Amino acid sequence: MNVDGKHFRTIWMNEADESIIEIIDQRHLPHEFVIEQLTTVDQVAVAIKDMHVRGAGLIGATAGYGMYVAVASLAPDSYISGDEIMRQMVTDGEKLKATRPTAVNLQWAVERQIAAMAAAGDDLSAKIAVAKQTAIDIADEDSDWCRRIGEHGVDIIEKISQVKNGETVNILTHCNAGWLAFVDYGSATAPMYAAHDKGIKIHVWVDETRPRNQGARLTAWELGQHGVPHTVIADNVGGHLMQHGQVDMVITGTDRTTYTGDVGNKIGTYLKALAANDNGVPFYTALPSSTFDWTMRDGVKEVPIEQRDATEVRMIQGLHDGEIKQVLLTPQDSPAANYAFDITPARLVTGLITERGVCDASEEGILGLYPEKK
Amino acid sequence: MNVDGKHFRTIWMNEADESIIEIIDQRHLPHEFVIEQLTTVDQVAVAIKDMHVRGAGLIGATAGYGMYVAVASLAPDSYISGDEIMRQMVTDGEKLKATRPTAVNLQWAVERQIAAMAAAGDDLSAKIAVAKQTAIDIADEDSDWCRRIGEHGVDIIEKISQVKNGETVNILTHCNAGWLAFVDYGSATAPMYAAHDKGIKIHVWVDETRPRNQGARLTAWELGQHGVPHTVIADNVGGHLMQHGQVDMVITGTDRTTYTGDVGNKIGTYLKALAANDNGVPFYTALPSSTFDWTMRDGVKEVPIEQRDATEVRMIQGLHDGEIKQVLLTPQDSPAANYAFDITPARLVTGLITERGVCDASEEGILGLYPEKK
Numbered sequence: 001m002n003v004d005g006k007h008f009r010t011i012w013m014n015e016a017d018e019s020i021i022e023i024i025d026q027r028h029l030p031h032e033f034v035i036e037q038l039t040t041v042d043q044v045a046v047a048i049k050d051m052h053v054r055g056a057g058l059i060g061a062t063a064g065y066g067m068y069v070a071v072a073s074l075a076p077d078s079y080i081s082g083d084e085i086m087r088q089m090v091t092d093g094e095k096l097k098a099t100r101p102t103a104v105n106l107q108w109a110v111e112r113q114i115a116a117m118a119a120a121g122d123d124l125s126a127k128i129a130v131a132k133q134t135a136i137d138i139a140d141e142d143s144d145w146c147r148r149i150g151e152h153g154v155d156i157i158e159k160i161s162q163v164k165n166g167e168t169v170n171i172l173t174h175c176n177a178g179w180l181a182f183v184d185y186g187s188a189t190a191p192m193y194a195a196h197d198k199g200i201k202i203h204v205w206v207d208e209t210r211p212r213n214q215g216a217r218l219t220a221w222e223l224g225q226h227g228v229p230h231t232v233i234a235d236n237v238g239g240h241l242m243q244h245g246q247v248d249m250v251i252t253g254t255d256r257t258t259y260t261g262d263v264g265n266k267i268g269t270y271l272k273a274l275a276a277n278d279n280g281v282p283f284y285t286a287l288p289s290s291t292f293d294w295t296m297r298d299g300v301k302e303v304p305i306e307q308r309d310a311t312e313v314r315m316i317q318g319l320h321d322g323e324i325k326q327v328l329l330t331p332q333d334s335p336a337a338n339y340a341f342d343i344t345p346a347r348l349v350t351g352l353i354t355e356r357g358v359c360d361a362s363e364e365g366i367l368g369l370y371p372e373k374k
Numbered sequence: 375m376n377v378d379g380k381h382f383r384t385i386w387m388n389e390a391d392e393s394i395i396e397i398i399d400q401r402h403l404p405h406e407f408v409i410e411q412l413t414t415v416d417q418v419a420v421a422i423k424d425m426h427v428r429g430a431g432l433i434g435a436t437a438g439y440g441m442y443v444a445v446a447s448l449a450p451d452s453y454i455s456g457d458e459i460m461r462q463m464v465t466d467g468e469k470l471k472a473t474r475p476t477a478v479n480l481q482w483a484v485e486r487q488i489a490a491m492a493a494a495g496d497d498l499s500a501k502i503a504v505a506k507q508t509a510i511d512i513a514d515e516d517s518d519w520c521r522r523i524g525e526h527g528v529d530i531i532e533k534i535s536q537v538k539n540g541e542t543v544n545i546l547t548h549c550n551a552g553w554l555a556f557v558d559y560g561s562a563t564a565p566m567y568a569a570h571d572k573g574i575k576i577h578v579w580v581d582e583t584r585p586r587n588q589g590a591r592l593t594a595w596e597l598g599q600h601g602v603p604h605t606v607i608a609d610n611v612g613g614h615l616m617q618h619g620q621v622d623m624v625i626t627g628t629d630r631t632t633y634t635g636d637v638g639n640k641i642g643t644y645l646k647a648l649a650a651n652d653n654g655v656p657f658y659t660a661l662p663s664s665t666f667d668w669t670m671r672d673g674v675k676e677v678p679i680e681q682r683d684a685t686e687v688r689m690i691q692g693l694h695d696g697e698i699k700q701v702l703l704t705p706q707d708s709p710a711a712n713y714a715f716d717i718t719p720a721r722l723v724t725g726l727i728t729e730r731g732v733c734d735a736s737e738e739g740i741l742g743l744y745p746e747k748k
Contacts, residue, residue, distance in 0.1 A: 030705035206708075208687070210584060210608040213703055220708040232710040234584040234687055235609050236642025240716035243644070243674055268610025270617070274648040300617055313582070313608055316690060318701025327692025327701055329587055331404035334580075334594040336606040342614035 001179045001186075001193060001226045003033060009184050010058050011065060011139060018132070019072045021065045025052040026180060030221035031319045041070035041092045048106070049099035055181025056255070056291065057142040060105030064138035066096050067113035068131040074124060082122030089114055102306075105290065109138055139183045145288040145355040146185035153191025153251065153286055153353040154198060160248050161200050168229075169195070170248045172205040172238050175266035176214035177253020177286065178222045187286040188253040189222070191353065196228045204230040205241060209266060211312045211338060235268050239275035250276050250283045251353070257285065257292055259373065261346030261361030262299025267339050273348035285344075285361070286353040292366065294373050299343040310336040375553045375560075375567060375600045377407060383558050384432050385439060385513060392506070393446045395439045399426040400554060404595035405693045415444035415466045422480070423473035429555025430629070430665065431516045434479030438512035440470050441487035442505040448498060456496030463488055476680075479664065483512055513557045519662040519729040520559035527565025527625065527660055527727040528572060534622050535574050542603075543569070544622045546579040546612055549640035550588035551627020551660065552596045561660040562627040563596070565727065570602045578604040579615060583640060585686045585712060609642050613649035624650050624657045625727070631659065631666055633747065635720030635735030636673025641713050647722035659718075659735070660727040666740065668747050673717040684710040 001008065014020035014037065021044070025034040036052060038044050044066035047053055053062050070092040074080060080088075093110040100106055113134050120130040160169050177188035185193060195202050204223055208216035216232050223230040233241070241247050250272055256264040263269065263285045276283040296302045313336035317326045330336060349361035359365035367374050375382070388394035388411065395418070399410040410426060412418050418440035421427055427436050444466035448454060454462075467484040474480055487508050494504040534543050551562035559567060569576050578597055583589035590606050597604040607615070615621050624646055630638040637643065637659045650657040670676045687710035691700045704710060723735035733739035741748050 030708075031702070205711075208584070208703070210582070210610060216704045216708075221705045224705050224708050230708065232687060232704050232708050234641065234712075236584060236640075236645065236716075237711070237713050239644040239648070240641060240679065240713050243717065266610075267608065267614060270613040271610065271645040271649055274613070274652055275645055278648055305614065313606060316692065316701070316703070318690065318703045320694070320699050320701045325694050325699060325701055327690070327694045327699055328405070329582070329690070329692045330590045330606050331595045331598050334404075334590075334598050334604065334606050337579075337611070338608075339611050339614050342610075343617065 001184065001222060003225045009139070009143065010053065010180055011061050011183060019069070021069055023047060023053055023062065024180070026054065026218065027052055030217050031324060038069060040073055041066055041095060044069055045095050045099050048096065055176070056103065056105045057146070057182030057288065058180070059100060059103045060109040061139040061142050061183050063096050063106045063109035064113060064135040067093060067110060068128070068135040071117060071124070071131045072128050076124055080124060085124060085127055086114070086118055089117055112138065142182055142288070143184040146179070146182050146187060146190045148355040149187055149286050149288065149353055150185050150190030150194035152357050153284070154194035154200070156249070156284065156353070156358065157191055157195040157202065158200055164248070166201065168201040168203050170203050170205060170246055172207070172241070172247045172250045172272065173219060174207040174215065174252050174269050174272055175209045176218040178219050180218050180222055181253070187288065188251045189219070190286060191251060192223070192228060193226060196226070202228065204228060205238065205247060206230050206232045207235050207238060207268070207272070208232055209268065210235055211316070213316070214266070238272045242275050242279040242281050247281050250281060252285050254285050254287050254291055255341060256303055257287055257352065258296040258299045258303070259292055259294050259366055260297055260363045261349055261352065261366060262303070263344040263346070263349055263361070264299055264303045264341050265344065267342050270342040270344045273344040277348045282350040283348060284351050284353055285349055289354050289356065289370060292370070300345065303341070303343055305342070306340040308338040308340050310338050313338050375558065375596060377599045383513070383517065384427065384554055385435050385557060393443070395443055397421060397427055397436065398554070400428065400592065401426055404591050405698060412443060414447055415440055415469060418443055419469050419473050422470065429550070430477065430479045431520070431556030431662065432554070433474060433477045434483040435513040435516055435557050437470050437480045437483035438487060438509040441467060441484060442502075442509040445491060445498070445505045446502050450498060454498060459498060459501055460488070460492055463491055486512065516556055516662070517558040520553070520556050520561060520564045522729040523561055523660050523662065523727055524559055524564030524568035526731050527658070528568035528574070530623070530658065530727070530732065531565055531569040531576065532574055538622070540575065542575040542577050544577050544579060544620055546581070546615070546621045546624045546646065547593060548581040548589065548626050548643050548646055549583045550592040552593050554592050554596055555627070561662065562625045563593070564660060565625060566597070566602060567600060570600070576602065578602060579612065579621060580604050580606045581609045581612065581642070581646070582606055583642065584609055585690070587690070588640070612646045616649050616653040616655050621655050624655060626659050628659050628661050628665055629715060630677055631661055631726065632670040632673045632677070633666055633668050633740055634671050634737045635723055635726065635740060636677070637718040637720070637723055637735070638673055638677045638715050639718065641716050644716040644718045647718040651722045656724040657722060658725050658727055659723055663728050663730065663744060666744070674719065677715070677717055679716070680714040682712040682714050684712050687712050
């Protein structure tokens, strides 16, 4: 999507030197737009581990480019056999996989690269060429799936817009399921960008999403850069807005959705779904099908909920006099708890917006779109 | 309640010189415990206006002491007639009333003082004596009502404790309806302090309560100082905890409750009530009967919801290197909205805990306890 009027993805190859990978270092957002160059697999590992990049789709794409950087940075003049190259690739792949052990897309992208390079003949340049193409494919596929989520989701927004006679459609979102979490478009944001680009009048209520404030920091920034009207609100506000008819629909992303339609997403999503349900506001979750968990039946009982460091609740960072500073919010001695996700039961979800179309949040609905998973 | 092992109210007369009023300057909490001395009505007005003190009960008590300070600081040796004194008192009263125009308790305390002094004869010393006693009475009554809320509420906690065979009772609260908002005990916190002091094992989940963080700053501090086990959580977390049986009851305060039982309280309360309802967790609101609005029937339709400055959402203050600093959380250009309260419909409220006892959140229940309001 656009940054300051120019199109960007979250990761790309340097135009002049395609062995250099460039990313948006998201740690500095929204206060600074920093582009970082990555030329070694170690730099890529740090970028994933220290969250210069984050989000399932983007982590997968970064790992894909990371394996390309790994093979491209092998000295081309020293003789290396195909087996030696692959041994090095497995080592580098393990290094990448260790950075975020629970990120499924990361494992998957590394394995896909290793399989592609292993099948590419012994020549280093052949392996580099295959790895480069595979990295591009992974990123393009991610972008393409998100674009298609946008195409399916925009129909829902357009219908609401028609019912409102073209008046602004107010959409509430939680956390950042935006293009910054993928390669382009995002999941929850894809229908919003598609609607905005199509000239449908929308306005987005952006939950700040405590404790890590991905909404206030990232979603607000990317919507603003692309020119989408939006307003940041505290996570407490959505229910009040829905009671007063100021929300026409909710669209969230998800970190894991069961094949029965229970939506695991950033903590607080469940509360918004309850309010949407109580006020007759449609609640949608947008996801590429790679986010479905085809083994879990009961989200509340089965999905493990990560507990993160309490410091994320007790401290917050922001801009003070031009510098990013951390401040303490709580009494020194008060403990804090930091549950990262919650589960929104399928009964509260109006529909799922996937790259194949929109379906009910139910086993029947999901397997109807993905019959090969039966 | 206790601060560092010593009993405090939020406002009191200096022991050595009763013409000096002392308050806890709450702007410095939780990072510093600052006691401020007030000797003129202008100082009292600033303390209310700039929120050194806040909370309905405490604002009323401060206005009561403010009128005492006003009359006590009139020069005793210069001759002033009873009429002159009362003209000055009306002027000073208007000054106090203008500091927080919507605070009902403030108007009420000023009027009560003026009526008491007017009835006290022309002598300055007689008026001072009456104003002093009236200020003490207002504070004592506030404290006494909160203490009685505690006595009624503790029965509910004790029953849950018995059902759990003495295991810890987990109570969730939102915002600060603690003793810092009143003279002592608080409303929502009164049953918690009573339970704790009685040896019933409790633990309080403290919603941080964005955007002004009254939970993380004030409730966590006062519970900690009194020794009540507690954990600060982001406002997003309560639903998840309730889904997993980690909340036995919710107790909140209220800024205005209709005579039909709709609870106006800090923004986000409605979301917690929905989650409590969805998970069979009892949801109580504690209030002195002065907080009932005897004229409003439909909270969602009739209670005006204050919109505050967006800066409170965009910026936050905390401790950095020993100094209180403000940091910017959002992009410079992103707008924010700041709705201060929401309405929890009576159907989601299990009961109201008042100074007269516990009742249903319904017209019948409330008028049953307050038949004189029929």
